[in-house]
Amino acid sequence: QKEVEQDPGPLSVPEGAIVSLNCTYSNSAFQYFMWYRQYSRKGPELLMYTYSSGNKEDGRFTAQVDKSSKYISLFIRDSQPSDSATYLCAMKKSYNTDKLIFGTGTRLQVFP
Amino acid sequence: NAGVMQNPRHLVRRRGQEARLRCSPMKGHSHVYWYRQLPEEGLKFMVYLQKENIIDESGMPKERFSAEFPKEGPSILRIQQVVRGDSAAYFCASSPQTGDGTDTQYFGPGTRLTVL
Numbered sequence: 001q002k003e004v005e006q007d008p009g010p011l012s013v014p015e016g017a018i019v020s021l022n023c024t025y026s027n028s029a030f031q032y033f034m035w036y037r038q039y040s041r042k043g044p045e046l047l048m049y050t051y052s053s054g055n056k057e058d059g060r061f062t063a064q065v066d067k068s069s070k071y072i073s074l075f076i077r078d079s080q081p082s083d084s085a086t087y088l089c090a091m092k093k094s095y096n097t098d099k100l101i102f103g104t105g106t107r108l109q110v111f112p
Numbered sequence: 113n114a115g116v117m118q119n120p121r122h123l124v125r126r127r128g129q130e131a132r133l134r135c136s137p138m139k140g141h142s143h144v145y146w147y148r149q150l151p152e153e154g155l156k157f158m159v160y161l162q163k164e165n166i167i168d169e170s171g172m173p174k175e176r177f178s179a180e181f182p183k184e185g186p187s188i189l190r191i192q193q194v195v196r197g198d199s200a201a202y203f204c205a206s207s208p209q210t211g212d213g214t215d216t217q218y219f220g221p222g223t224r225l226t227v228l
Binding site for chain 2: 004006008034036041042043044045046049088090099100101102103104105
């Protein structure tokens with residue numbers, strides 16, 4: 001079993017839709033959770049960074065963490081064609097410098 | 113403030129040759145990480161370095177792979193005697209040492225290695 005599971009998609013939605021992206025994990029030691037966006041043939045770009053359980057909002061993006069269920073989510077409101085990319089969840093155990101464990105990524109396509 | 117820089121962006125090698133990938137961290141960042149991304153897979157951690165020290169190499173293959181981060185100059189990921197299975201995108205990330213939980217990792221554009 002992988003430490004972090006993520007549905008690879010692809011997920012195809014119309015412009016303006018609300019998108020929900022999810023990851024589950026098995027190691028309860030993970031404390032810090034991130035979402036990265038990766039455009040084709042580019043490096044990952046940090047979108048959201050959260051600690052422990054709860055919600056965090058930044059513009060059209062909301063990250064949720066439910067540690068009791070070992071489940072994290074990223075919501076994108078009013079999705080745009082420019083949101084079309086692969087979304088990677090990542091997590092680490094320590095607040096200090098520590099390696100990231102990534103999901104396999106979900107490919108999202110937003111069509112006009 | 114320039115981001116993480118990697119070069120070359122594309123590298124083609126024949127089986128048995130050596131590949132050298134370079135990474136310059138963001139200004140003020142003293143921690144460097146290397147990750148590998150195979151087609152249709154997520155990023156896999158390889159090695160974590162600080163200046164002149166390897167902190168965690170638990171993701172590095174035991175043979176042919178090495179990494180360094182000298183006192184001066186970029187971090188180098190070196191792959192000796194490359195094989196076709198080494199073909200992948202190699203990403204470098206850097207982070208500051210803030211100690212307050214904000215030391216997230218910022219990624220470079222990657223080096224795409226193709227082994228013929």
